[in-house]
Amino acid sequence: MDNKKSLYDRFGGDQQVSELIDQFYYKVLFDKLLRDKFLKADMSRVRYQQKRFFSQMMGDKNTQYTGRDLIEVHKGLNITNQQFDKFKYHLKSIAQDMDVSVADQEEVLDYVEKHREFIVFNKIA
Numbered sequence: 001m002d003n004k005k006s007l008y009d010r011f012g013g014d015q016q017v018s019e020l021i022d023q024f025y026y027k028v029l030f031d032k033l034l035r036d037k038f039l040k041a042d043m044s045r046v047r048y049q050q051k052r053f054f055s056q057m058m059g060d061k062n063t064q065y066t067g068r069d070l071i072e073v074h075k076g077l078n079i080t081n082q083q084f085d086k087f088k089y090h091l092k093s094i095a096q097d098m099d100v101s102v103a104d105q106e107e108v109l110d111y112v113e114k115h116r117e118f119i120v121f122n123k124i125a
Contacts, residue, residue, distance in 0.1 A: 006059025007107050011100060014055065021051045023094045033086050037077050057111050070118040080122045088112055 011017060025047055028034045038046065049067035056065045067073070088109055095105045 006061075007104060007111075008055055008058035008060040010104055011058060011108075014060075016098065017055050017058065017060075018051055020091070020094055020098065021047055021054060023097075024090055025050075027090045027094070028087070031086065031090070033083055034090075037079065037083070054108075058108065070115060074119045075121055078122045079120050081116075081120050084116055084120050 008017065011020075025038075025043060029038060029043075049065070052063055053065045053067065055063040091112065092105055092109060095108060100108075
């Protein structure tokens with residue numbers, strides 16, 4: 001693994017991040033546990049903002065996430081830890097299918113995990 005390259009570059013750049021997010025939302029919209037969270041969402045906008053968020057999070061210096069604050073976006077959605085874990089499960093599954101190295105998969109999931117507190121507001125379920 002080349003540690004001098006960002007995760008974004010090791011992952012394959014814009015094309016691969018776009019593929020990850022597109023495949024991810026395809027799976028989410030068919031997942032009974034998650035799809036209800038997106039029924040009223042403008043999915044084109046959601047995918048666009050998620051691609052920007054992931055690109056920046058993974059180290060793309062040319063991309064700036066310009067979407068709403070994560071707490072503001074997620075607070076009213078009543079997302080549970082179980083749903084967040086399922087979100088991560090789908091990401092890992094897709095990354096595996098894309099032949100992303102195990103180390104890079106774990107790095108993506110670690111970045112995502114650091115945002116749990118800004119997304120999960122239903123701690124009971």
